[in-house]
Structures are given as structure tokens and as C-alpha cells.
Amino acid sequence: MFSDRINRIQPSLTLQMTSKAGELRSKGFNVINLSVGEPDFDTPENIRNAGINAINSGKTRYTPGAGMPILRQAACEKMERDNSLFFKPEEVIISCGGKHSLYNACQVLFQSGDEVIIFKPYWVSFPDFVSVTGAKPVFVNTNPESQFEPDFEDLINSINPNTKGIIINSPSNPTGGVWSDDAVKQTLEIAKKHNLWVFSDECYEQLTYDVEFKSIATLTNDNEKILTFQSCSKTYAMTGWRIGYTAGNSKVIKAMSKLQGQSTSCPNSIAQMAAVEALTGNQEAIPKMREIFKSRRTLIMERLKSIIGVNCAMPGGAFYVFPDFTHFIGKILDGKTINTATDIAMYLLENKQVVSVPGDGFGSPNNIRFSYAASDQNINDAIDALENVLNKIN
Numbered sequence: 001m002f003s004d005r006i007n008r009i010q011p012s013l014t015l016q017m018t019s020k021a022g023e024l025r026s027k028g029f030n031v032i033n034l035s036v037g038e039p040d041f042d043t044p045e046n047i048r049n050a051g052i053n054a055i056n057s058g059k060t061r062y063t064p065g066a067g068m069p070i071l072r073q074a075a076c077e078k079m080e081r082d083n084s085l086f087f088k089p090e091e092v093i094i095s096c097g098g099k100h101s102l103y104n105a106c107q108v109l110f111q112s113g114d115e116v117i118i119f120k121p122y123w124v125s126f127p128d129f130v131s132v133t134g135a136k137p138v139f140v141n142t143n144p145e146s147q148f149e150p151d152f153e154d155l156i157n158s159i160n161p162n163t164k165g166i167i168i169n170s171p172s173n174p175t176g177g178v179w180s181d182d183a184v185k186q187t188l189e190i191a192k193k194h195n196l197w198v199f200s201d202e203c204y205e206q207l208t209y210d211v212e213f214k215s216i217a218t219l220t221n222d223n224e225k226i227l228t229f230q231s232c233s234k235t236y237a238m239t240g241w242r243i244g245y246t247a248g249n250s251k252v253i254k255a256m257s258k259l260q261g262q263s264t265s266c267p268n269s270i271a272q273m274a275a276v277e278a279l280t281g282n283q284e285a286i287p288k289m290r291e292i293f294k295s296r297r298t299l300i301m302e303r304l305k306s307i308i309g310v311n312c313a314m315p316g317g318a319f320y321v322f323p324d325f326t327h328f329i330g331k332i333l334d335g336k337t338i339n340t341a342t343d344i345a346m347y348l349l350e351n352k353q354v355v356s357v358p359g360d361g362f363g364s365p366n367n368i369r370f371s372y373a374a375s376d377q378n379i380n381d382a383i384d385a386l387e388n389v390l391n392k393i394n
């Protein structure tokens, strides 16, 4: 019944876990949800008001397909201010969230016969963005002890004449890893040598806690084949507004606009006006949110470190920890053998109503992703429950 295209992709695991949390809540359970990939803060007031003003002032019609000129300009100003990236509006396209931006870029650059490098553990959607085009995702290992930077030997061995692109995501979902400048530069050199497109998914660019974030395109003079993806979602607590943007080669931007014009027409006009305020208005909310996330990172890491058998490297950014549960694999929980960390995550969900995301969906079956975009109380309660479950394992 369905096309090969739709059969090539999987439903988003993170969205599935979020809907599981909703189901349990509707049955009256007190659910602790550490599966979420979004800030638990409201969109800042100045941005909300810009949305309301957009409605009241009639900014409620179709906009140009690539986004309102004022917003493309705002994205340029933002990237110059925060990232030392210098783009012209025609080198920027606004889409319905960073996810849509990445999807569109894959559609215009990759096709059957191509291979695209994805680092493992990976954000759940990367392999599907690639597979849906007919291209093949090729997974490269990373090192958990050094912020999940690439295993360079594996990277070099994975490249062949069919390799067309490489997707970098630092800070990373699900690991929180933030690559060093050296690791980025080394990756860019390899990409250049093989003439690859480099996608830099920078949706967590404002959420690094130990080192200042540097946009990947600033680490080389040769950035013709680098596409930079940013988003209002995580930075401004605007996940539901659905605004993301891509910056880079104007020919690629034009091709993405063509595709967008024939699919969504344009991003939502009200959200676009709110995004202008987000990108160019008062930025005070960002450091406040960052400080809160940083203190939660300390809390969850201290709690995890005190549990024997759980191995978790300190993530440098985003709002996730990705502990390793290898120590428990093959042992028994309530009479059942633990085959992968998914068994622990599902037990936590069903018996303690703690929602997490099993590492399987990120290509790392011995890990579980916990989001710390949650209150200290919820973090403590969730880790108490995890500790309790792990204590039952023998």
C-alpha cells in the first residue's frame, strides 16, 4: 500500500516516549517525564507579545516561501552577534523548525546511491532524514570519554566514493557531548579532502557549560560546503512555534526554498514575527535558562555518579545525560534477563512511571537518555526510582 519511501523510515522514538508519558498521565498516574527534548520554561514574555502583536496587526497571511525578509535579516544579525558568522539574507532560509531545515537540506542534496556519515550515538531523526532520500546512512563510532568526538580511524575507513555528506551535532542530542575545536577541524579537513557536504546542527549552540560555543563554519576559511542549522526552539524555549533556519551556499538555499514553496508554502507568519523579536530583541532570558540547566547538570551528574555500575561522562552541553548501563546487561531484574538498557528503561516506565528514552533509538542500546529539562525535585525523584530499580538487579 505504501511507497518505499515511507517504509524506509521509523516513527520518532522520542515523540513516542512523550506520548507514552501523556497516556500514563491521563490514566491518573503521577508521571516523572525525563524524556523531553524541550526546555521546561515558558517562551520569554517579549517574544510572546511579539506573537500577539503579529496577530493584532494583521501579520496573518502567507509570507515569501523562504521566510519574511525581516526575519532572514534578523537571523543574519543574530549569527553575526552570537557566532561571528557573516551571511547575507539570500544565504539564509527560514523553515518550520530545525528538523524541517535538516529534512529539506537532505532532500535537495542526497539521493539513492549516496552515503552520508552520521556519528553514533546520533539524534533519532538523522538516519531517517537520510534514508527517506534513498541515500544510505553510515554510522561512525565516537569516544564517550572525550565528549563523543569521532573515532577518526573509523571515520576515514567509512568514507568511499559514494560518500556525499557528513552530519555534525555539537552540542549533541543524546549525549550532550561538545567537540573540541581540534576534533571539529580534523573532521572538516577530512570532509574537505573528500569534497563532502558538512551539515552542522547547532540547535543547542547557546547551551554549553564549560567552554564557549564556536560555530563550526568559523573554524575554517573554506566553508563553501558547510551548512549551518540553528533554531529558535531550544535557545528561546520556542519548540511549539516551529522556527528554524539554515545558512550557507546560496544555491542550496534557493533549492531548499523551491522545495519549501511546494510543500509548506512558508513558515507560520505569527511565529516568524515572534522569531524576529527572539533573535534581535532582549537576550536576557538565555543566560538565566543556561544557569539553571547548568545547576541541574551538576545535580543529575552527582546523583548518577553515586550509583555503582552506572557510567556517565560529564556532558559539556545541551540538557541530556546519556549514562551507560553495560554493567547490568545479562543480569536479572524481577526474574527476567536484562538484554539491553531498554529493559531497564521500560521497567522504570511501567513500575515507577519515570519516562526516559532508551538508547536503542540513538544507536546505543546499553545507554538511556535522561533529559534534565525538569525540576530538581523531578530529577531527584527519577534518580531515586532508578536507584531503587537497579538495586533489585542481581
Ligand SMILES: Cc1ncc(COP(=O)(O)O)c(C=O)c1O
Pocket (backbone or CB within 6 Å): 037, 096, 097, 098, 099, 100, 123, 169, 172, 173, 201, 203, 230, 231, 232, 233, 234, 239, 242, 243, 244
Ligand atoms: C539534535 C537536534 N537537532 C534538531 C532538532 C530540531 O528541533 P526543532 O525542529 O524544534 O528546531 C532537535 C530537537 O530535538 C535536536 O535535538
